[in-house]
Amino acid sequence: MTALTALTARIAAIEHPRPRASTVTSYAVIIAVIGLGVWSFIGLDYSLKSLEATGRNLSRFLGMATPLQWPGWEVLGTRQADGTTTYETVWVGPEPIWAMVGTVLITLAIVIAGTALAAVLSIPVAYGAARNTTPNSVVMVICRAIGVIARATPDVVIAVFVALVWFNTGTLGGIVAIGLHSVGMISKMMADAIEQVDEGPRLAIRSVGGSKAQEFWSGVVPQALPAWIAVTLHRADINLRGTVLLGVVGVVGLGLELDLALHTGPAGMRKAIPIVLIIIAICVAFEIVSSQLRAKLLGVRPTGKGLGDTVARAVTRRSAAAAAPLSAQQQTVVDRHTAIESALHRPWTKNRVVTSLGIWLGVAIVVWAFLYADARWLALVTEGSLHLIIDPTRDRMLWPPSFGSRTWNDVLAAIVTTLQIAFAATLIGTVISAVVGPLSARNVAPNSAVRNFFRGTALVIRAIPDLVVAIIFIIATGFGPQAGALALGIGGVGLLAKLIGDSLEEVPNGPEKALSAVGGSRSQVFFASTLPMSVPALVAHLMYLLEQNVRSATLLGIVGAGGIGFLLINSLSGRHFDEVLAYLIVIIALVLVIESASMLVRRALK
Amino acid sequence: MTNSDTTVVRIEGLGKTYPGAAFSALTGVSLTVGRGEIVVLLGLSGSGKSTLLRHINGLETPTEGTVVSLGRDVSSLTGRALRELRGQTGFIFQQFEIVGPLTVLENVLTGALATLRGPRIGILTYPKSLRLKALGHLDRVGLLDRAYQRADTLSGGQQQRVAIARALMQDPEILLADEPVASLDPESSSQVMALIREIAAERGLTVICSLHQVEIALGWGDRIVGLRAGEVVLDTRTDNLTREQVMEIYGRVATSTTEITAVEVELSQAREELLSEEIQRSALERLGENRVTGEAQ
Numbered sequence: 050m051t052a053l054t055a056l057t058a059r060i061a062a063i064e065h066p067r068p069r070a071s072t073v074t075s076y077a078v079i080i081a082v083i084g085l086g087v088w089s090f091i092g093l094d095y096s097l098k099s100l101e102a103t104g105r106n107l108s109r110f111l112g113m114a115t116p117l118q119w120p121g122w123e124v125l126g127t128r129q130a131d132g133t134t135t136y137e138t139v140w141v142g143p144e145p146i147w148a149m150v151g152t153v154l155i156t157l158a159i160v161i162a163g164t165a166l167a168a169v170l171s172i173p174v175a176y177g178a179a180r181n182t183t184p185n186s187v188v189m190v191i192c193r194a195i196g197v198i199a200r201a202t203p204d205v206v207i208a209v210f211v212a213l214v215w216f217n218t219g220t221l222g223g224i225v226a227i228g229l230h231s232v233g234m235i236s237k238m239m240a241d242a243i244e245q246v247d248e249g250p251r252l253a254i255r256s257v258g259g260s261k262a263q264e265f266w267s268g269v270v271p272q273a274l275p276a277w278i279a280v281t282l283h284r285a286d287i288n289l290r291g292t293v294l295l296g297v298v299g300v301v302g303l304g305l306e307l308d309l310a311l312h313t314g315p316a317g318m319r320k321a322i323p324i325v326l327i328i329i330a331i332c333v334a335f336e337i338v339s340s341q342l343r344a345k346l347l348g349v350r351p352t353g354k355g356l357g358d359t360v361a362r363a364v365t366r367r368s369a370a371a372a373a374p375l376s377a378q379q380q381t382v383v384d385r386h387t388a389i390e391s392a393l394h395r396p397w398t399k400n401r402v403v404t405s406l407g408i409w410l411g412v413a414i415v416v417w418a419f420l421y422a423d424a425r426w427l428a429l430v431t432e433g434s435l436h437l438i439i440d441p442t443r444d445r446m447l448w449p450p451s452f453g454s455r456t457w458n459d460v461l462a463a464i465v466t467t468l469q470i471a472f473a474a475t476l477i478g479t480v481i482s483a484v485v486g487p488l489s490a491r492n493v494a495p496n497s498a499v500r501n502f503f504r505g506t507a508l509v510i511r512a513i514p515d516l517v518v519a520i521i522f523i524i525a526t527g528f529g530p531q532a533g534a535l536a537l538g539i540g541g542v543g544l545l546a547k548l549i550g551d552s553l554e555e556v557p558n559g560p561e562k563a564l565s566a567v568g569g570s571r572s573q574v575f576f577a578s579t580l581p582m583s584v585p586a587l588v589a590h591l592m593y594l595l596e597q598n599v600r601s602a603t604l605l606g607i608v609g610a611g612g613i614g615f616l617l618i619n620s621l622s623g624r625h626f627d628e629v630l631a632y633l634i635v636i637i638a639l640v641l642v643i644e645s646a647s648m649l650v651r652r653a654l655k
Numbered sequence: 656m657t658n659s660d661t662t663v664v665r666i667e668g669l670g671k672t673y674p675g676a677a678f679s680a681l682t683g684v685s686l687t688v689g690r691g692e693i694v695v696l697l698g699l700s701g702s703g704k705s706t707l708l709r710h711i712n713g714l715e716t717p718t719e720g721t722v723v724s725l726g727r728d729v730s731s732l733t734g735r736a737l738r739e740l741r742g743q744t745g746f747i748f749q750q751f752e753i754v755g756p757l758t759v760l761e762n763v764l765t766g767a768l769a770t771l772r773g774p775r776i777g778i779l780t781y782p783k784s785l786r787l788k789a790l791g792h793l794d795r796v797g798l799l800d801r802a803y804q805r806a807d808t809l810s811g812g813q814q815q816r817v818a819i820a821r822a823l824m825q826d827p828e829i830l831l832a833d834e835p836v837a838s839l840d841p842e843s844s845s846q847v848m849a850l851i852r853e854i855a856a857e858r859g860l861t862v863i864c865s866l867h868q869v870e871i872a873l874g875w876g877d878r879i880v881g882l883r884a885g886e887v888v889l890d891t892r893t894d895n896l897t898r899e900q901v902m903e904i905y906g907r908v909a910t911s912t913t914e915i916t917a918v919e920v921e922l923s924q925a926r927e928e929l930l931s932e933e934i935q936r937s938a939l940e941r942l943g944e945n946r947v948t949g950e951a952q
């Protein structure tokens with residue numbers, strides 16, 4: 050008895066170490082995300098009644114949207130005597146197909162031209178923003194501010210702005226919008242890459258007497274180049290998905306076609322789903338190409354089965370025969386001078402062929418994009434009607450910003466709606482990913498069939514552009530914020546589940562083995578070892594998803610999900626530029642707050 | 656003593672304290688190097704060898720004292736004048752510091768940047784005459800057949816030879832080398848050291864080379880300058896010195912061709928011992944004794 054009390058006393062006396070900051074942060078974030086998510090759910094009113102209405106609207110939409118009308122066919126409805134309508138699908142010739150191909154091409158051209166523009170603009174911004182290359186701290190602050198503002202200003206806003214100031218400029222608005230907005234992300238990632246380059250080679254260029262510019266181009270750029278290309282490709286991918294939204298504000302392309310289809314009654318509605326499917330197909334194809342290219346840039350050698358490799362091999366074989374390398378013996382005979390002379394001509398090795406083909410193909414595609422998009426660049430300098438915006442005698446001028454007839458309370462309510470969409474979407478995404486993610490990890494899934502199934506699910510969801518789904522949802526259900534949150538939430542699963550799966554697989558497997566060895570079941574091992582060890586990584590992913598969702602929720606407002614984005618697009622279409630500016634400032638502040646919070650959390654997790 | 660027309664580098668009372676550092680990296684360093692001299696800087700890690708070398712081409716600015724290189728007061732130079740001086744001063748780094756993603760040839764070409772205006776991207780942006788010259792230097796260091804390979808696919812010894820070719824591209828009058836073989840295996844080390852020596856002889860270069868390894872220094876330089884905690888503690892010609900007994904191991908390696916593996920094991924053990932700081936310190940101290948006896952004679 051006394052022995053037991055002594056033991057209890059000793060147990061009680063064991064010092065409890067203070068929990069580590071990262072543990073506290075992790076659980077605080079998880080609790081906060083769940084709490085805010087639930088609060089948002091209640092706020093967004095997912096009541097039974099509104100769910101019923103959603104169901105009704107959805108079936109009405111499907112009724113109108115089917116049978117699907119693909120380009121090349123026409124669906125004709127004839128009313129029968131008994132009051133029902135029968136549909137007949139007839140071939141109307143290939144013209145609509147060519148028109149659709151043209152639409153796809155113009156979409157790609159705008160995306161490629163805009164992203165290429167951004168990639169070039171990002172170089173000086175990144176140069177100024179990177180700590181190790183910036184000329185001075187004033188330039189650094191300016192360049193970083195440019196990056197933040199570009200990231201926070203939706204491309205949709207820029208597009209509308211350009212369209213209003215330079216009337217009828219065709220594709221110009223889209224290219225400029227993508228070009229400016231993408232500078233935010235590309236310049237930030239590029240600046241990060243520049244800050245990570247090895248300083249040694251730069252120092253070497255400095256000590257041969259190189260100028261600052263030479264140091265940058267010979268010492269820094271070659272090292273940061275792969276990152277620059279990879280980020281640009283990744284951004285092109287995002288921009289392609291984003292064009293759907295640009296279409297809503299009138300930028301030509303698939304987005305505009307979709308928007309028109311959705312607003313021209315049943316005849317148009319039947320075209321909507323085929324357009325969505327085409328968009329998804331293009332996005333998937335584009336993603337495959339760009340991820341292949343990125344994998345190659347990160348040093349993965351081609352397997353040699355692709356078309357490019359086959360072409361490269363064929364060319365190499367021919368030139369290898371022409372420039373057969375000298376044997377060692379011949380080499381000694383040949384005068385060194387001729388050896389040097391002949392070395393002036395770079396041999397066409399397979400590597401060089403592949404690289405050159407890649408570069409020229411890339412250049413050709415970008416040039417094609419600019420030519421095909423045929424933007425009226427000159428209009429930028431000749432036809433602008435800036436006076437519409439800055440003329441102080443008009444009440445719609447840009448400065449000073451104002452909320453117009455709205456009060457701070459209205460604006461706050463809108464911000465709350467936007468945040469609720471983001472929080473609810475994050476909660477939905479987290480809950481689903483909490484199942485899909487672990488089951489797609491090799492060390493958690495009971496067998497490879499399960500793993501592959503859930504990996505595949507995440508992959509398919511990721512391939513589908515969530516904004517496109519959101520637009521369809523919002524229009525189909527007639528419920529803005531709720532549908533938006535649902536679409537974003539499901540879309541988030543693609544990202545979060547993959548990140549969770551990867552993080553779980555990265556957990557060192559020693560403790561897992563130890564637990565299995567003492568007879569722990571699969572789920573016991575998961576909860577006792579795998580999960581706790583990966584919590585900080587999971588929380589970091591969660592913050593990333595939340596950040597993304599705030600951005601997307603703002604954009605969704607533009608297509609009818611309400612919130613701050615809705616206020617913004619309203620004042621844009623009414624040309625109240627002072628209000629546009631005010632809402633932009635609010636959005637930028639919102640993005641900044643979320644980004645800083647996310648950064649603080651990530652730092653605390655380390 | 657060296658007289659003023661053959662003086663290439665003159666350092667007087669050089670002191671350097673890095674911002675925020677508790678003690679100075681260099682104190683009262685004075686050193687005069689004449690044309691064509693091959694000087695070895697010896698000293699433990701942290702004794703200030705790199706700092707001293709970096710003052711000679713203006714990568715660092717002195718806290719006190721003066722550095723005159725090729726007749727110019729280094730710390731007073733800025734902009735083009737500084738770049739010109741650096742252009743005439745080759746610098747070889749311990750970690751080679753060539754630009755990995757660029758080709759070998761382009762790396763060599765960057766040696767000519769001081770003579771060119773504006774940035775260069777790609778081999779073809781350099782004039783043909785420079786390209787021929789660069790290929791010639793690559794041939795000299797035995798890497799002509801690697802001209803179009805990515806530089807980071809080369810071995811350490813090859814990368815250092817690329818760096819030497821880059822320095823040759825500068826047509827330098829002075830060659831500064833900061834522990835050029837500290838990251839290399841013994842085989843490549845001796846190749847690189849021999850190459851620097853040959854090139855210096857061919858072109859009458861003035862060489863100041865810091866080294867970590869006493870055994871390499873002894874057979875290689877004309878003059879040894881020992882640094883300890885930022886001060887010059889030894890400055891003598893090598894022909895006054897006797898080789899240390901530990902160097903016999905290296906003698907055996909050089910002649911042995913049959914027992915390669917056995918020798919390699921011995922060699923790596925011997926190198927480990929050599930690199931341990933105690934041995935270096937005692938070697939340096941013995942060098943110090945030598946100086947005393949040298950002066951007595």
Ligand SMILES: Nc1ncnc2c1ncn2[C@@H]1O[C@H](COP(=O)(O)OP(=O)(O)O)[C@@H](O)[C@H]1O
Pocket residue numbers: 673674676679680698699700701702703704705706707
């Ligand atoms: N950039 C720097 N900033 C601060 N201290 C430095 C820097 N470079 C060198 N030091 C210090 O100066 C001293 C001499 O260093 P260094 O010249 O690199 O010696 P060595 O090349 O002989 O190893 C050391 O104490 C080192 O820590």
Ligand SMILES: [Mg+2]
Pocket residue numbers: 701704705706833834
């Ligand atoms: Mg050093």
